[in-house]
Structure formats: C-alpha cells, structure tokens
Amino acid sequence: AAPAARAFYLPGVAPREYQQGDKVELKLNKLASTKTQLPYEWYTLPFCRPLKIEHVAENLGEVLRGDRILNSPYEIAMHSEDKCKLLCRMSYSKEDMAQFAHRISEDYRVNWIVDNLPAATRVVEPATADSPSRIITIYERGFPLGFKGSPDIPGTMDGVAYVYNHHRLVLKYHTDAGFEGARIVGFEVEPFSVKHAYAGVWPAADATAKPPALRTCSASMPVSHDVSPQPVAEAGEVVWTYDVTWEYSDVKWASRWDVYLYATDEQIHWFSMVNSLMIVLFLSGMVAMIMTRTLRRDLNRYNDAEAKEDAAEESGWKLCHGDVFRPPANFGLLAVYVGTGAQVFGMTFVTMIFALLGMLSPANRGGLMTAMLLLFVFMGIPAGYVAARLYKSFRGTNWKGNTLKTATMFPGIVGVVFFVLNLFIWGHKSSGAVPFGTLFALLLLWFGISVPLVFVGSYFGYKAPVIEHPTRTNQIPRVVPEQPWYMSPVFCTLVGGILPFGAVFIELFFILSSIWLHQFYYVFGFLFIVFVILLITCAEITIVMCYFQLCSEDYHWWWRGFLTAGSSGLYLFGYSLVYLYTKMVVVRTISVVMYISYMLIAAYTFFILTGTVGFAACFWFVRTIYGEVKVE
DSSP: OHHHHHHHHOTTOOOOOBOTTOBOOEEEEEEEOTTTOOOBOGGGSOOOOOSSOOBOOOOHHHHHHTOOOBOOSOOOBTTOOEEEEEEEEEEEOHHHHHHHHHHHHTTOEEEEEETTEEOEEEEEEOOOSSOTTOOEEEEEESEESEEEOOTTSTTOOTTOEEEOOEEEEEEEEEOOTTSSSBEEEEEEEEEEOOOOOBSSOOOOTTOOSOOOOBSSOOSSSOOOTTSOOEEOSSSEEEEEEEEEEEEEOOOOGGGTTHHHHOOTTHHHHHHHHHHHHHHHHHHHHHHHHIIIIIHHHHHHHHHOGGGHHHHHHOOSGGGGTTTTTSOOTTHHHHHHHHHHHHHHHHHHHHHHHHHHTTTTOTTSTTHHHHHHHHHHHHTHHHHHHHHHHHHHHTTOOOHHHHHHHHHHHHHHHHHHHHHHHHHHHHHTTOTTSOOHHHHHHHHHIIIIIIHHHHHHHHHHHHHSOOOOOSSOOOSSOOOOOOOOGGGSHHHHHHHHTHHHHHHHHHHHHHHHHHHHSOOOOOOHHHHHHHHHHHHHHHHHHHHHHHHHHHHTTOOOOHHHHHHHHHTHHHHHHHHHHHHHHHHOOOOOHHHHHHHHHHHHHHHHHHHHHHHHHHHHHHHHHHHHHHHSOOOO
C-alpha cells in the first residue's frame, strides 16, 4: 500500500531513509521578498561560506522562477543534536552591514531546503473572542532575514535593523516497520537575533587555536528571545550559530507536505464553486429557452410551406442566411488567434490533468512551469491544424504566411516583453534574471520544435477537406439595419466578458496570492472544476449574445463571437490592478513594472483562451441553427 501511495503522490521521487549518524544536507535557495519580487542568490550577502560553493542542477522551471540552489556550511547528522553550534564569525564593514539592513527593510525571507522540504516558520493564530477554542498552526514559507526595531520590542532601537544570526533547526522524522532507518517529514526553523559575547580574543582565520566559548549560549543554556539582539547598523563582527533538534512525528512521508498546503479557507473555495455554478445555471436556462422555445418556434414557422409569405416579410436571424457565413474583415488574424487559443487550451487542460494526478506537486520545484512551457511547445500541432482549417474555410490563399503568424505572434509578443523585463532584472543583479544560456534554450524550443510543429499541424489542416457551410453566401452583402445602443459591438463585448470573469474571480485571488505573495497553491481539484465552469460560461454567454445579434439582423458575428468572451481578459487585468493596490506592498518601481507586465501577459493569454472557447461555441451554434433552415 505504501509504494502505491508514494507513486500517486509524486511519481519519480522516492523517499530517502537515513541511518543513525548519516549526513543530512542543508541546501540554500534564494532570498525572496513580496515587496520587491526580485529574488537574490544566497551568497550575494556576506554569509558564512563553505570551502567550495557548489550549484545544484536545476530544471527549466526553477531557473525561470529565480531559484538558485547552493550547498551550505551547516553540518547536520541524523539523530545528532547540537546546541549553540558555532558556524563562523564574520567581520563586516559598514557597507556589508548596510546590505543586510537594506534587505531586512525590504522584508526578505530566507529559503532553505532539507531532503527536498522547504524551511517553514510555525505561526500560531491564537484563540479569539469569537472562536475561543480555535487555535490554528500555519506554516509560512521560509523565515525572515531579520527585523526592524520598534518601541514594542524590548531591547531594540526604533528603525534599526537586526539580523537573525542564530537558527534553531527542528527536523522531524518518522520510523516504520516497513523500512529501515528514518525518513525526514518536517523542517522548521526558529530564528533568533543574538549579540554573542565571548571571553578572550578570537583567533585569526588561519590559526589552529580553538575559538573561545560563547557566554550568550551553550549546550546547557539555549538561546531565547530575551537576549540582546544583533544590530546591523555599524561596522563590526557577527557570530553565526545554530541548534539542531530532532523530533519524532507520526506524519508519514507521503503526507509530509500537508502542513504546507493546509488551507484555512476551504469554505471560500466551495463558495467560489457555488458562485460559478449559479452563473452557469442562469446561462444554461437562457440557452435552453432560446434553443427549445424560440428557435423551434422560429424554425417551424419559417419552414412551414403554408407560412412562406409571412416568413418572407418578417425580420430576424433567418433573413441573414445569405450573409451569415461571409468571411469577416482580417479573417487571417482571426484564424491566428483561434489557432493560438487551441494551443493555450491544450496546454492548460493537459497541465490540469497532470496536476490532478499529483505529478505537479510543490515538492517538484519548477515542475508546473516546466510542464506548461513544454506542453505549449508540443501543442503547436493543434494550433497549426485549427488555424489552417479556419483559414481555408475563409478561402485564404497565403497559408504559409498565416502559419508563420500562428507560430510566432503570441510567443513573439510574450518573448519581447519577457526579454525587456529580463534586462531590467539583470541590471538589479537579481537571480530572477534568466541566464543567456537559458534564453538560448527557450529560443531553441520555440524555433527548433514549436514552429516546425505548427507547420506540421498546418499541413494536415490544409490537406483536410474544406469546412462546408450549410447555406450559400450571396454575391451582394445585405445592408445591416441601424442598431440600438445596447446592441453596439463595444457594449455587447464588454457585457459579455462580465460573467466568465465572475465565474473565476474568487479563485483568481488565491492564484494571484500564490504567485505574488509566495504562497503554495495546490487545490487543483477546485481549480479544474472552476475551469470547466469557465468554459461552459464562455460558450453559453457567447451563444446568447450571438443569438441576440443575429435577431437584430447583424450578421457580423465572427469577431464578435471571439471578443464577447475574450473581453473577460480586460476584467482580469482590471482586477489585478485592484489586487496590486489593495493586497501588495511594493517598494521599487521595477517591481510595479514587473507586476503590470506579467499581468498583461496573463490577461492577454486569458483573452485568447476565453475568446477561442466563445468563438468555437458561436461557430457551432450558427452552423446548427442555419443547418435547420430550408432555403430554396
């Protein structure tokens, strides 16, 4: 039973059993802050260093996220406890201290890893008057680099930065009769700031003499929060120390991530789903009414031989049958957008399936981003196929040019924004800047795999028979009657995007928090249901708006079908600006530029995805209803 559970939890990663005294490696990941969104490599600050710094191999997703994993000088052995163990003593100049103070003022957090588990800080939410028995323990990702002094904190000066130079590492292990040794199932860090004192003179770095004993802590006198903290204001020395504590835990290896993913607000996810379902039920009712009552009555009356003369005089969607399949303006661009939308949809759908199967667990760092990137590349075949079939149905002739646009337009726009941002991030010497080697690998993925696959899909799309429409298009276009203000393209498009956005906006809050506030997001079950509801909502709102448009004898539905649901991307971007203003605290201009740029890319992607779903639904609806019309 255990191997099966393990395989389901995370395929390809097996638990490691440690024996008594085995070395347990502590790895150092980036320093990260929600205030700047600029990660930095650990050794950009003058911390204690090992004899040789080694970089741990990272996958594509980790590099793009700014992860830089390095070895550390910390010595940890299985079941071996240490109290007040000396790491090193560092002499810092005023500039070094200013670096620490600057990072502390920007709320940078430390990210360490032991046995693929990220370091966490335990935060206990105390009982309140409303719920006296509800005490919640939440695990926050990483721990602070230091803190700012204030009148509320005894022994500190207001506004002065203090560094956490003593760390209590609490490692939790689990043993079982099914395996030998112990498995690490928890990693907590409790940071302390201690201005260490010692007797005598500290020996030179190259001396063989033993460092003097510390008076501020020892094996019998552990560090507490009552001691004088270590300021980083003036040039001076900092002594770095740590404790190692081992605790037995009943948590099994397969469940060790549960404490990180514990959702305190599961009810909100349920509310989000119920809210989305209400929107879908409302729209489904409207679509059912249109399809069963109005359309059936219209079709029966129109196809009734005895009522032909009446039908000829009446107005409505039936009179557009000779123009409804007339190719729209810029039909090549529409084909490109719909093809790209098929690519984005395929990537999103398959990624969600993988996530539901547990293959993209947070334990697999960078796995989600790597999977999305590779899936987007390999979904070039459906992109080329869909774009080619639609372009061919419009009787387009420049198929090579259109295929090239499908392969390069969306990745090109995203790539240019990403590259320009990368130059700015590189200028800040952040590890978030993607190395040129990785940029070259991304270009290779794009031009070496994605573009050829789009052409392969396009080849089969052009080889397929042309899409035959149920009615013939007249030679002379019909004049569209003057439309009332509420049927104008801009108004209808903006109204159409409200409901698809309304179906997802609650879940969107958690997604934005996971990206920008560095929280874990792992409720993919909820997300998949909301995604399905989004697809249904996009399809139904587009069908309803398309029917109203055709009833007013306006047959220009092609672009309107795409833009009606696609306009939800506009609302997504607007919501992201509200989120920036209300939930985030940013201290650098580059952080705001990064946020807005990446949210523009996200909104543009959402626009293409929802627009394509709406267009496909509208296309099916129009072909279905005009297929029922008998035209002599």
